[in-house]
Amino acid sequence: MKKIPVAKNKRLRLLLNLSLLTALLAACQPAPTPVALDPNQMMTAMVQTIAAQLSAPSETPAPPPSTDTPAPTATLPPRTPPALPPSTDTPAPTATLPPRTPPALPPVYQTSLLKADDLPRQYAADSCQYLKNKWDSTKAAPGTVVMVVMYHGINKGDASGNAVTVSKHEQNMRALHEAGFEAITTQQLADFMYDNAYIPPRSVLLIADDRHFAEYFNDHWRPYYEQWGWPVVNAYIGLDERPDLWAENAALSAEGWVDYQAHGYVHNVNITNASDDAFIESEMGGAIRSLQKYMDKTPIAYIWPGGGFTQRAVEIGTQLGYKLGFTVNERGPIMYNWVPQADAVNAANPIAIPEVPAGNPLMTLPRYWSANVQQHLDEVRIIGKEAAAYAEQNKATELDYYDIVCAPTYGAIP
DSSP states (O other): OOOOHHHHHHHHHHHHHHHHHHHHHHSSOOOOOOOOHHHHHHHHHHHHHHHHHHSSOOOOOOOOOOTTTTTOOOOOOOOOOOOOOOOSOOOOOOOOOOOOOOOOOOOOOOOOOOTTEEEEEEOOOHHHHHHHHOOTTSSOTTEEEEEEEEEOOOEEEOOOOOEHHHHHHHHHHHHHHHHTTOOOOOHHHHHHHHHHOOOOEEEEEEEESOOHHHHHHHHHHHHHHHHHHHOOOEOOOSSOOOOHHHHHHHHHHHHHSSEEOOOOSSOOSOOOOTTHHHHHHHHHHHHHHHHHHHHHHHOOOOEEGGGOOOOHHHHHHHHHHHOOOOOOOOOOOOOBBEEEEESOOOOOOOTSOOSGGGGGGGGGGEEEEGGGGHHHHHHHHHHHHHHHHHHHHTTHHHHIIIIIIHHHHHHHOO
16 A cells, blocks of 8 residues: 655644544534435545545745845836036126225325424335335334434533533433333334334433443433333444443443444544545444444444534445434424425524435434423424324325225235
């Protein structure tokens, strides 16, 4: 007899059990007419039915859809991309503006406090650099004014010649201090006059002419240095071989508060239009060499001996390296790009050599005499105030001019 596999045998048993269960349930139901069947025939039929079911091929379930192959989707019409915004690399075209016309610059500040023929002169050749220096907030404010004072001696007794008494000198110093002035050095003045570098709004340059022993400075000038920090300029004469005199002054120079500048070499012979180049060089150059030898200092200012100067001397002096020159002409105070000068000899100052023909205001600066300091203090202060107000009045015009003409080359004003 053919052997039925185990798996099929299990299935056969299951089917037989189900068939018997079905037969029993059917037996419980009432039958209209019982039919007598042969048990052997029934068993044979059942076996044949089950065998037929087992021999039929089993249905193989369909595999699930492959995840590698996406389900088909509906075909959509192609989309039209939107227009991109204009590129930021290419600026949008702007309307072309007409060129701006620069305004005319205002004239130099004038004042009725000066003598009629002593007119302020400007010396800055570059108007753009002048305006940039003038309105630079880190530099001296418009209206900053300097009073240059000339001392020819301080006598412990009565005044004589061009000297003043000790009492007059002390009055001068107190009056200057109470009026709000502060003393500066020659280098500070040069930086101010050339570049408008900051100095106190009311400044004074105190110049003591000629040679002096240390006692002169210790008695008359050191107290103000110790109280207020005020320096003093000494216009020193170069031709002197006294070792003690040089040593004393060199020691003061090393301290820093006595500012030594040149006052000629021979000194007693003034420079005039009759002076040749050799004499001018010996006077101006000799003074430089003496200060370099004995004080290890190169002066930047020349105090004209006797007040004598010429156009040729001014030219030679600048070639030698001098930045400033001082006359004995009492014209008024000085400011940045503003120096009172005369075109010719005039009745108001008959002994004053006219400075304009020399062609360089920086080398022909005026000085007040020490005896006249107090009577000129108010006019100096007023000139500073008026100049500041005049500058403010014209500020918008000057800045507009600078913006149009100068800024493309010189840049913005700090």
